[in-house]
Amino acid sequence: MDILFSSVKELVSLAETQNKPISEIMIEQEVLLTRRSREEIIAQMERNLTVMEQAVEQGLKGVKSTSGLTGGDAVLLQQYIASGKSLSGDLILDAVSKAVATNEVNAAMGMICATPTAGAAGIVPGTLFAVKNKLNPTREQMINYLFTSGAFGFVVANNASISGAAGGCQAETGSAASMAAAAIVEMAGGTPQQSAEAFSIVMKNMLGLVCDPVAGLVEVPCVKRNAMGAAKALVGADMALAGVVSRIPTDEVIEAMHRIGQTMPSALRETAKGGLAATPTGKALEAEIFGKDKSARDTVKS
Protein backbone atom coordinates (compact mmCIF):
# COMPACT_ATOMS: atom_id res chain seq x y z
CA MET A 1 0.00 0.00 0.00
CA ASP A 2 1.29 3.45 -0.91
CA ILE A 3 1.76 5.77 2.01
CA LEU A 4 3.53 9.12 2.07
CA PHE A 5 4.30 9.33 5.79
CA SER A 6 3.98 7.24 8.91
CA SER A 7 6.12 9.38 11.21
CA VAL A 8 6.38 13.08 11.99
CA LYS A 9 9.97 13.03 10.72
CA GLU A 10 8.79 11.81 7.30
CA LEU A 11 5.90 14.29 7.31
CA VAL A 12 8.12 17.30 8.03
CA SER A 13 10.81 16.20 5.60
CA LEU A 14 8.24 15.82 2.79
CA ALA A 15 6.82 19.26 3.50
CA GLU A 16 10.28 20.82 3.56
CA THR A 17 11.73 19.14 0.47
CA GLN A 18 8.58 19.76 -1.60
CA ASN A 19 8.13 23.22 -0.13
CA LYS A 20 4.50 22.51 0.79
CA PRO A 21 2.55 23.05 4.02
CA ILE A 22 1.80 19.97 6.14
CA SER A 23 -1.91 20.30 5.35
CA GLU A 24 -1.12 19.79 1.65
CA ILE A 25 0.85 16.58 2.36
CA MET A 26 -2.14 15.29 4.36
CA ILE A 27 -4.53 16.02 1.50
CA GLU A 28 -2.21 14.26 -0.97
CA GLN A 29 -1.96 11.20 1.27
CA GLU A 30 -5.75 11.09 1.65
CA VAL A 31 -6.17 11.11 -2.14
CA LEU A 32 -3.62 8.31 -2.41
CA LEU A 33 -5.03 6.09 0.34
CA THR A 34 -8.76 6.52 -0.26
CA ARG A 35 -8.70 7.11 -4.05
CA ARG A 36 -11.28 9.84 -3.63
CA SER A 37 -10.95 13.13 -5.44
CA ARG A 38 -9.25 16.12 -3.88
CA GLU A 39 -12.47 18.16 -4.21
CA GLU A 40 -14.52 15.50 -2.43
CA ILE A 41 -12.00 15.33 0.42
CA ILE A 42 -11.87 19.10 0.91
CA ALA A 43 -15.67 19.32 0.76
CA GLN A 44 -15.98 16.70 3.51
CA MET A 45 -13.53 18.60 5.71
CA GLU A 46 -15.52 21.78 5.15
CA ARG A 47 -18.67 19.99 6.32
CA ASN A 48 -16.80 18.95 9.48
CA LEU A 49 -15.73 22.58 9.96
CA THR A 50 -19.36 23.65 9.74
CA VAL A 51 -20.38 21.10 12.39
CA MET A 52 -17.64 22.50 14.65
CA GLU A 53 -18.88 26.07 14.12
CA GLN A 54 -22.43 25.09 14.96
CA ALA A 55 -21.37 23.23 18.11
CA VAL A 56 -19.43 26.27 19.39
CA GLU A 57 -22.37 28.55 18.60
CA GLN A 58 -24.76 26.26 20.44
CA GLY A 59 -22.45 25.93 23.45
CA LEU A 60 -21.94 29.69 23.74
CA LYS A 61 -25.70 30.09 24.06
CA GLY A 62 -25.58 27.77 27.08
CA VAL A 63 -26.40 24.06 27.33
CA LYS A 64 -26.85 21.64 30.23
CA SER A 65 -26.10 17.90 30.29
CA THR A 66 -28.71 15.34 31.39
CA SER A 67 -26.73 14.53 34.53
CA GLY A 68 -26.49 18.21 35.40
CA LEU A 69 -22.74 17.89 36.00
CA THR A 70 -21.69 20.23 33.20
CA GLY A 71 -22.97 23.14 31.14
CA GLY A 72 -23.01 26.92 31.25
CA ASP A 73 -19.29 27.51 31.83
CA ALA A 74 -18.68 28.72 28.25
CA VAL A 75 -21.22 31.47 28.88
CA LEU A 76 -19.54 32.46 32.17
CA LEU A 77 -16.18 32.71 30.43
CA GLN A 78 -17.52 34.91 27.62
CA GLN A 79 -19.11 37.25 30.17
CA TYR A 80 -15.79 37.45 32.03
CA ILE A 81 -13.88 38.27 28.81
CA ALA A 82 -16.43 41.00 28.06
CA SER A 83 -15.81 42.51 31.50
CA GLY A 84 -12.26 43.29 30.36
CA LYS A 85 -10.70 41.88 33.53
CA SER A 86 -9.03 38.77 32.07
CA LEU A 87 -5.49 38.20 33.33
CA SER A 88 -4.28 35.46 30.97
CA GLY A 89 -5.40 37.33 27.83
CA ASP A 90 -8.58 37.52 25.80
CA LEU A 91 -7.38 35.22 22.99
CA ILE A 92 -6.45 32.38 25.35
CA LEU A 93 -9.70 32.70 27.27
CA ASP A 94 -11.70 32.88 24.06
CA ALA A 95 -10.12 29.57 22.97
CA VAL A 96 -10.82 28.11 26.41
CA SER A 97 -14.48 29.17 26.31
CA LYS A 98 -14.97 27.78 22.79
CA ALA A 99 -13.32 24.48 23.72
CA VAL A 100 -15.61 24.31 26.76
CA ALA A 101 -18.62 25.20 24.57
CA THR A 102 -17.93 22.25 22.26
CA ASN A 103 -17.49 19.79 25.10
CA GLU A 104 -20.58 21.00 26.89
CA VAL A 105 -22.55 20.30 23.70
CA ASN A 106 -20.90 16.87 23.49
CA ALA A 107 -21.82 16.06 27.11
CA ALA A 108 -25.41 17.07 26.36
CA MET A 109 -25.44 14.46 23.52
CA GLY A 110 -25.39 17.19 20.89
CA MET A 111 -23.72 16.93 17.48
CA ILE A 112 -19.96 17.44 17.35
CA CYS A 113 -17.00 16.42 15.21
CA ALA A 114 -14.51 14.13 16.99
CA THR A 115 -10.97 15.65 16.94
CA PRO A 116 -9.48 13.09 17.41
CA THR A 117 -12.12 11.86 19.85
CA ALA A 118 -15.42 13.21 21.18
CA GLY A 119 -14.06 13.59 24.71
CA ALA A 120 -11.28 15.80 23.33
CA ALA A 121 -13.42 17.48 20.66
CA GLY A 122 -13.16 21.00 22.08
CA ILE A 123 -9.48 21.78 21.68
CA VAL A 124 -8.96 21.85 17.90
CA PRO A 125 -12.09 23.95 17.11
CA GLY A 126 -11.75 26.04 20.28
CA THR A 127 -8.26 27.22 19.34
CA LEU A 128 -9.18 27.59 15.65
CA PHE A 129 -12.12 29.92 16.23
CA ALA A 130 -10.13 32.01 18.72
CA VAL A 131 -7.00 32.34 16.56
CA LYS A 132 -9.29 33.17 13.63
CA ASN A 133 -10.10 36.56 15.16
CA LYS A 134 -6.43 37.50 15.25
CA LEU A 135 -5.10 35.96 12.03
CA ASN A 136 -8.18 36.49 9.82
CA PRO A 137 -7.70 33.28 7.82
CA THR A 138 -9.58 32.42 4.63
CA ARG A 139 -12.08 29.53 4.71
CA GLU A 140 -9.45 27.46 2.90
CA GLN A 141 -6.85 28.18 5.59
CA MET A 142 -9.35 27.13 8.25
CA ILE A 143 -9.91 23.84 6.43
CA ASN A 144 -6.14 23.42 6.17
CA TYR A 145 -5.91 23.90 9.94
CA LEU A 146 -7.97 20.72 10.27
CA PHE A 147 -5.82 18.81 7.76
CA THR A 148 -2.64 19.78 9.63
CA SER A 149 -4.18 18.71 12.94
CA GLY A 150 -5.26 15.51 11.24
CA ALA A 151 -1.79 14.79 9.86
CA PHE A 152 -0.23 14.80 13.34
CA GLY A 153 -3.19 12.89 14.78
CA PHE A 154 -2.80 10.29 12.04
CA VAL A 155 0.77 9.57 13.15
CA VAL A 156 -0.28 9.36 16.82
CA ALA A 157 -3.25 7.06 16.10
CA ASN A 158 -1.12 4.63 14.10
CA ASN A 159 2.04 4.69 16.23
CA ALA A 160 0.53 5.16 19.70
CA SER A 161 -3.15 5.61 20.54
CA ILE A 162 -5.93 8.17 20.60
CA SER A 163 -8.11 6.14 22.97
CA GLY A 164 -8.50 6.97 26.66
CA ALA A 165 -9.35 3.35 27.40
CA ALA A 166 -6.06 2.28 25.81
CA GLY A 167 -3.74 5.18 26.67
CA GLY A 168 -5.37 7.52 29.20
CA CYS A 169 -6.28 11.18 28.73
CA GLN A 170 -2.79 11.96 27.40
CA ALA A 171 -3.88 10.01 24.29
CA GLU A 172 -7.06 12.09 23.93
CA THR A 173 -6.73 15.70 25.15
CA GLY A 174 -2.94 15.28 24.99
CA SER A 175 -3.12 14.40 21.30
CA ALA A 176 -5.75 17.05 20.57
CA ALA A 177 -3.78 19.88 22.22
CA SER A 178 -0.55 18.87 20.48
CA MET A 179 -2.32 18.57 17.11
CA ALA A 180 -3.87 22.02 17.60
CA ALA A 181 -0.51 23.57 18.52
CA ALA A 182 0.99 22.27 15.28
CA ALA A 183 -1.94 23.67 13.27
CA ILE A 184 -1.77 27.09 14.94
CA VAL A 185 1.91 27.33 13.97
CA GLU A 186 1.13 26.63 10.31
CA MET A 187 -1.72 29.17 10.26
CA ALA A 188 0.54 31.78 11.88
CA GLY A 189 3.14 31.29 9.16
CA GLY A 190 5.58 29.03 11.01
CA THR A 191 7.61 26.28 9.33
CA PRO A 192 6.69 22.57 9.25
CA GLN A 193 9.53 21.91 11.71
CA GLN A 194 8.13 24.56 14.06
CA SER A 195 4.77 22.77 13.91
CA ALA A 196 6.53 19.60 15.01
CA GLU A 197 8.30 21.48 17.84
CA ALA A 198 4.99 22.91 19.06
CA PHE A 199 3.48 19.44 19.00
CA SER A 200 6.35 18.05 21.09
CA ILE A 201 6.36 20.91 23.60
CA VAL A 202 2.65 20.45 24.30
CA MET A 203 2.66 16.64 24.33
CA LYS A 204 5.54 16.60 26.79
CA ASN A 205 3.27 18.52 29.17
CA MET A 206 0.40 16.09 28.73
CA LEU A 207 2.37 12.87 29.35
CA GLY A 208 0.96 10.75 32.13
CA LEU A 209 -2.45 12.39 32.18
CA VAL A 210 -4.94 9.72 33.27
CA CYS A 211 -8.52 9.10 32.15
CA ASP A 212 -10.72 9.11 35.26
CA PRO A 213 -14.23 10.25 34.34
CA VAL A 214 -16.63 10.63 37.26
CA ALA A 215 -19.50 8.12 36.91
CA GLY A 216 -18.00 7.16 33.54
CA LEU A 217 -19.47 10.32 32.02
CA VAL A 218 -17.52 12.44 29.52
CA GLU A 219 -18.01 15.49 31.72
CA VAL A 220 -15.89 15.70 34.89
CA PRO A 221 -13.00 16.36 34.40
CA CYS A 222 -13.15 16.12 30.59
CA VAL A 223 -14.66 19.55 29.91
CA LYS A 224 -11.99 21.34 31.96
CA ARG A 225 -9.21 19.21 30.48
CA ASN A 226 -10.32 20.53 27.09
CA ALA A 227 -10.19 24.06 28.50
CA MET A 228 -6.60 23.66 29.69
CA GLY A 229 -5.66 21.73 26.56
CA ALA A 230 -6.68 24.74 24.46
CA ALA A 231 -4.59 27.07 26.64
CA LYS A 232 -1.55 24.79 26.42
CA ALA A 233 -1.92 24.53 22.64
CA LEU A 234 -1.72 28.30 22.26
CA VAL A 235 1.23 28.70 24.61
CA GLY A 236 3.07 25.79 22.97
CA ALA A 237 2.52 27.31 19.53
CA ASP A 238 3.84 30.66 20.72
CA MET A 239 6.93 28.98 22.20
CA ALA A 240 7.69 27.18 18.94
CA LEU A 241 7.12 30.36 16.91
CA ALA A 242 9.55 32.14 19.25
CA GLY A 243 12.17 29.59 18.22
CA VAL A 244 12.06 27.26 21.23
CA VAL A 245 12.78 23.64 20.24
CA SER A 246 12.18 20.28 21.91
CA ARG A 247 15.29 18.33 22.88
CA ILE A 248 13.39 15.07 22.35
CA PRO A 249 12.28 14.54 18.72
CA THR A 250 8.51 14.41 18.13
CA ASP A 251 8.35 10.72 17.15
CA GLU A 252 10.17 9.78 20.34
CA VAL A 253 7.75 11.89 22.40
CA ILE A 254 4.87 10.01 20.73
CA GLU A 255 6.59 6.69 21.47
CA ALA A 256 7.01 7.75 25.12
CA MET A 257 3.30 8.58 25.31
CA HIS A 258 2.50 5.13 23.91
CA ARG A 259 4.68 3.32 26.45
CA ILE A 260 3.32 5.36 29.35
CA GLY A 261 -0.20 4.44 28.22
CA GLN A 262 0.65 0.75 28.10
CA THR A 263 1.97 0.78 31.66
CA MET A 264 -0.95 2.80 33.04
CA PRO A 265 -3.12 0.72 35.38
CA SER A 266 -6.59 -0.05 34.02
CA ALA A 267 -8.19 1.87 36.94
CA LEU A 268 -6.83 5.01 35.26
CA ARG A 269 -7.88 4.18 31.71
CA GLU A 270 -11.54 5.15 31.36
CA THR A 271 -12.94 2.57 33.78
CA ALA A 272 -14.19 5.17 36.30
CA LYS A 273 -12.45 3.16 39.04
CA GLY A 274 -9.53 5.45 39.92
CA GLY A 275 -8.40 9.06 40.12
CA LEU A 276 -11.14 11.68 40.41
CA ALA A 277 -13.84 9.06 39.79
CA ALA A 278 -12.77 7.27 42.99
CA THR A 279 -12.85 10.34 45.25
CA PRO A 280 -15.64 10.48 47.88
CA THR A 281 -17.39 13.22 45.91
CA GLY A 282 -16.88 11.37 42.63
CA LYS A 283 -18.49 8.25 44.13
CA ALA A 284 -21.32 10.28 45.68
CA LEU A 285 -22.07 11.91 42.32
CA GLU A 286 -22.14 8.49 40.66
CA ALA A 287 -24.65 7.20 43.25
CA GLU A 288 -26.76 10.31 42.78
CA ILE A 289 -26.82 9.98 38.99
CA PHE A 290 -27.52 6.25 38.72
CA GLY A 291 -29.55 5.90 41.92
CA LYS A 292 -28.35 4.71 45.31
CA ASP A 293 -26.33 1.44 45.26
CA LYS A 294 -26.48 1.38 41.48
CA SER A 295 -23.45 1.77 39.29
CA ALA A 296 -22.52 2.50 35.71
CA ARG A 297 -22.06 -1.24 35.13
CA ASP A 298 -25.37 -2.80 36.25
CA THR A 299 -27.38 -4.86 33.75
CA VAL A 300 -29.84 -2.99 31.55
CA LYS A 301 -32.85 -4.79 30.04
CA SER A 302 -35.56 -3.67 27.67
Next chain:
Amino acid sequence: MKFRSVFEIIGPVMIGPSSSHTAGAARIGRVARDLFGRQPEWARIHLYGSFAETYKGHGTDVAIIGGLLDYDTHDERIKTAFEDAAKAGMTFEFIPEEEEAEHPNTARVVIGDGKGEMELVGISIGGGTMEVTELNGFPLRLSGHYPALLVVHDDRAGVIAGVSNVIAEQGMNIAHMEVGRKEKGKMALMVIEVDQIFDETLINQLQSLPNVTQVSTLAN
Protein backbone atom coordinates in the same frame (compact mmCIF):
# COMPACT_ATOMS: atom_id res chain seq x y z
CA MET B 1 -1.93 0.59 9.79
CA LYS B 2 -5.13 0.79 11.80
CA PHE B 3 -6.13 4.31 10.79
CA ARG B 4 -6.16 5.05 7.07
CA SER B 5 -8.03 8.29 6.67
CA VAL B 6 -7.73 11.81 8.04
CA PHE B 7 -11.47 11.62 8.68
CA GLU B 8 -10.89 9.00 11.34
CA ILE B 9 -8.88 11.69 13.15
CA ILE B 10 -10.94 14.79 12.26
CA GLY B 11 -14.26 12.97 12.46
CA PRO B 12 -16.65 11.33 12.63
CA VAL B 13 -19.44 13.85 12.95
CA MET B 14 -21.41 12.27 15.74
CA ILE B 15 -23.80 12.53 18.63
CA GLY B 16 -21.82 12.73 21.89
CA PRO B 17 -20.51 12.04 24.36
CA SER B 18 -17.76 9.53 23.42
CA SER B 19 -16.21 8.62 20.08
CA SER B 20 -15.09 5.19 21.28
CA HIS B 21 -17.99 4.41 23.62
CA THR B 22 -20.80 6.06 21.63
CA ALA B 23 -19.83 6.44 17.93
CA GLY B 24 -17.63 3.29 17.80
CA ALA B 25 -20.34 1.37 19.66
CA ALA B 26 -23.02 2.56 17.21
CA ARG B 27 -20.82 1.36 14.35
CA ILE B 28 -20.40 -2.08 15.94
CA GLY B 29 -24.19 -2.35 16.23
CA ARG B 30 -24.73 -1.18 12.66
CA VAL B 31 -22.16 -3.59 11.20
CA ALA B 32 -23.83 -6.42 13.14
CA ARG B 33 -27.20 -5.50 11.65
CA ASP B 34 -25.70 -5.15 8.17
CA LEU B 35 -24.14 -8.62 8.39
CA PHE B 36 -27.33 -10.11 9.82
CA GLY B 37 -29.09 -8.59 6.82
CA ARG B 38 -32.30 -7.55 8.61
CA GLN B 39 -33.70 -6.03 11.77
CA PRO B 40 -33.14 -8.54 14.62
CA GLU B 41 -36.02 -9.33 17.00
CA TRP B 42 -33.81 -9.69 20.02
CA ALA B 43 -30.29 -8.72 21.10
CA ARG B 44 -28.07 -9.83 23.95
CA ILE B 45 -24.97 -7.70 24.35
CA HIS B 46 -22.05 -8.65 26.58
CA LEU B 47 -19.72 -5.79 27.48
CA TYR B 48 -16.10 -6.04 28.61
CA GLY B 49 -13.47 -3.77 30.17
CA SER B 50 -14.13 -0.04 30.00
CA PHE B 51 -17.34 -0.75 28.05
CA ALA B 52 -18.63 -2.78 31.03
CA GLU B 53 -17.62 -0.20 33.61
CA THR B 54 -18.86 2.99 31.97
CA TYR B 55 -21.43 2.08 29.34
CA LYS B 56 -24.37 3.87 30.93
CA GLY B 57 -22.56 7.18 31.28
CA HIS B 58 -21.27 7.04 27.73
CA GLY B 59 -24.56 6.01 26.15
CA THR B 60 -22.85 2.87 24.80
CA ASP B 61 -26.12 0.97 25.28
CA VAL B 62 -28.35 3.39 23.34
CA ALA B 63 -25.63 3.67 20.67
CA ILE B 64 -25.39 -0.10 20.07
CA ILE B 65 -29.18 -0.37 19.94
CA GLY B 66 -29.21 2.64 17.59
CA GLY B 67 -26.70 0.82 15.38
CA LEU B 68 -28.89 -2.30 15.39
CA LEU B 69 -31.73 -0.01 14.22
CA ASP B 70 -29.43 1.07 11.35
CA TYR B 71 -28.73 4.58 12.70
CA ASP B 72 -25.49 6.33 11.70
CA THR B 73 -23.14 7.91 14.29
CA HIS B 74 -24.61 11.39 13.70
CA ASP B 75 -28.26 10.31 13.76
CA GLU B 76 -30.08 12.26 16.48
CA ARG B 77 -32.42 9.28 16.92
CA ILE B 78 -29.62 7.49 18.87
CA LYS B 79 -30.93 9.36 21.91
CA THR B 80 -34.32 7.62 21.67
CA ALA B 81 -33.00 4.23 20.51
CA PHE B 82 -34.47 2.33 23.49
CA GLU B 83 -37.98 3.63 22.79
CA ASP B 84 -37.49 3.11 19.05
CA ALA B 85 -36.42 -0.52 19.67
CA ALA B 86 -39.63 -1.15 21.59
CA LYS B 87 -41.64 0.28 18.68
CA ALA B 88 -39.66 -1.85 16.20
CA GLY B 89 -40.41 -4.92 18.32
CA MET B 90 -36.80 -5.60 19.37
CA THR B 91 -36.02 -6.69 22.93
CA PHE B 92 -32.53 -6.35 24.34
CA GLU B 93 -30.31 -7.01 27.31
CA PHE B 94 -26.91 -5.60 28.27
CA ILE B 95 -24.67 -7.80 30.40
CA PRO B 96 -21.48 -6.24 31.83
CA GLU B 97 -18.88 -9.02 32.20
CA GLU B 98 -16.19 -9.32 34.87
CA GLU B 99 -13.61 -11.13 32.76
CA GLU B 100 -10.96 -9.17 30.89
CA ALA B 101 -11.08 -9.07 27.11
CA GLU B 102 -8.02 -8.55 24.92
CA HIS B 103 -9.14 -4.99 24.11
CA PRO B 104 -10.57 -2.67 26.81
CA ASN B 105 -13.56 -1.66 24.65
CA THR B 106 -15.07 -4.96 23.59
CA ALA B 107 -18.69 -5.91 22.89
CA ARG B 108 -20.05 -9.37 22.08
CA VAL B 109 -23.28 -8.84 20.19
CA VAL B 110 -25.66 -11.80 19.92
CA ILE B 111 -28.70 -11.07 17.78
CA GLY B 112 -31.44 -13.13 16.22
CA ASP B 113 -35.00 -13.67 15.09
CA GLY B 114 -37.29 -16.59 14.20
CA LYS B 115 -35.07 -17.46 11.23
CA GLY B 116 -31.60 -17.38 12.69
CA GLU B 117 -28.97 -16.11 15.06
CA MET B 118 -25.62 -14.36 14.77
CA GLU B 119 -22.77 -13.65 17.18
CA LEU B 120 -20.19 -10.94 16.58
CA VAL B 121 -17.33 -9.52 18.63
CA GLY B 122 -16.46 -5.90 17.96
CA ILE B 123 -13.76 -3.68 19.43
CA SER B 124 -13.77 0.11 19.45
CA ILE B 125 -10.18 1.20 18.95
CA GLY B 126 -10.51 4.96 19.38
CA GLY B 127 -11.88 8.03 17.65
CA GLY B 128 -14.99 6.17 16.48
CA THR B 129 -13.05 3.54 14.54
CA MET B 130 -13.96 -0.11 15.15
CA GLU B 131 -13.00 -3.60 14.08
CA VAL B 132 -14.87 -6.90 14.03
CA THR B 133 -12.61 -9.56 15.57
CA GLU B 134 -14.94 -12.56 15.63
CA LEU B 135 -18.03 -13.69 13.75
CA ASN B 136 -19.98 -16.81 14.76
CA GLY B 137 -16.89 -18.18 16.44
CA PHE B 138 -14.53 -17.45 13.53
CA PRO B 139 -11.65 -15.15 14.39
CA LEU B 140 -11.23 -12.44 11.75
CA ARG B 141 -10.26 -8.83 11.20
CA LEU B 142 -12.81 -6.67 9.50
CA SER B 143 -12.32 -2.92 9.56
CA GLY B 144 -15.39 -1.67 7.73
CA HIS B 145 -13.06 0.53 5.62
CA TYR B 146 -14.12 -1.29 2.43
CA PRO B 147 -17.27 -3.01 1.21
CA ALA B 148 -16.91 -6.64 2.28
CA LEU B 149 -18.26 -10.07 1.41
CA LEU B 150 -18.37 -12.76 4.09
CA VAL B 151 -18.75 -16.25 2.70
CA VAL B 152 -19.45 -19.21 4.96
CA HIS B 153 -18.49 -22.41 3.16
CA ASP B 154 -17.44 -26.03 3.59
CA ASP B 155 -13.69 -26.44 3.95
CA ARG B 156 -13.12 -28.16 0.57
CA ALA B 157 -10.56 -27.79 -2.22
CA GLY B 158 -11.50 -25.32 -4.93
CA VAL B 159 -14.09 -23.26 -3.06
CA ILE B 160 -11.79 -20.26 -2.68
CA ALA B 161 -10.85 -20.39 -6.37
CA GLY B 162 -14.54 -20.57 -7.30
CA VAL B 163 -15.38 -17.52 -5.23
CA SER B 164 -12.45 -15.45 -6.47
CA ASN B 165 -13.29 -16.39 -10.09
CA VAL B 166 -16.81 -15.02 -9.70
CA ILE B 167 -15.41 -11.80 -8.27
CA ALA B 168 -12.83 -11.49 -11.04
CA GLU B 169 -15.51 -12.05 -13.73
CA GLN B 170 -17.33 -9.00 -12.35
CA GLY B 171 -14.15 -6.99 -12.92
CA MET B 172 -13.74 -6.37 -9.21
CA ASN B 173 -10.48 -6.01 -7.34
CA ILE B 174 -9.91 -7.70 -3.98
CA ALA B 175 -8.34 -5.28 -1.47
CA HIS B 176 -7.87 -7.77 1.35
CA MET B 177 -8.81 -11.41 1.85
CA GLU B 178 -8.73 -13.71 4.82
CA VAL B 179 -9.76 -17.34 5.22
CA GLY B 180 -10.34 -19.04 8.55
CA ARG B 181 -11.80 -22.30 9.78
CA LYS B 182 -12.66 -23.77 13.11
CA GLU B 183 -11.70 -27.34 12.26
CA LYS B 184 -10.11 -29.01 9.22
CA GLY B 185 -12.70 -30.20 6.71
CA LYS B 186 -15.63 -28.51 8.50
CA MET B 187 -17.03 -25.03 8.20
CA ALA B 188 -14.84 -22.13 7.01
CA LEU B 189 -15.25 -18.40 6.55
CA MET B 190 -13.85 -16.18 3.82
CA VAL B 191 -13.68 -12.44 4.42
CA ILE B 192 -13.17 -10.49 1.21
CA GLU B 193 -12.79 -6.72 1.20
CA VAL B 194 -13.21 -5.21 -2.27
CA ASP B 195 -12.63 -1.77 -3.79
CA GLN B 196 -16.02 -1.32 -5.44
CA ILE B 197 -19.61 -1.60 -4.26
CA PHE B 198 -21.09 -4.93 -5.38
CA ASP B 199 -24.62 -5.75 -6.54
CA GLU B 200 -27.21 -8.49 -6.01
CA THR B 201 -26.03 -10.43 -9.10
CA LEU B 202 -22.65 -11.08 -7.54
CA ILE B 203 -24.18 -12.19 -4.24
CA ASN B 204 -26.62 -14.53 -6.01
CA GLN B 205 -23.81 -16.02 -8.11
CA LEU B 206 -21.72 -16.65 -5.01
CA GLN B 207 -24.67 -18.17 -3.18
CA SER B 208 -25.24 -20.68 -5.99
CA LEU B 209 -21.64 -21.99 -5.90
CA PRO B 210 -21.17 -25.54 -4.61
CA ASN B 211 -20.14 -25.81 -0.93
CA VAL B 212 -21.08 -22.19 -0.21
CA THR B 213 -23.63 -22.10 2.62
CA GLN B 214 -24.13 -18.41 3.29
CA VAL B 215 -23.10 -15.02 1.91
CA SER B 216 -23.35 -11.88 4.04
CA THR B 217 -22.35 -8.42 2.94
CA LEU B 218 -21.12 -5.23 4.49
CA ALA B 219 -21.74 -2.15 2.39
CA ASN B 220 -19.30 0.67 2.93
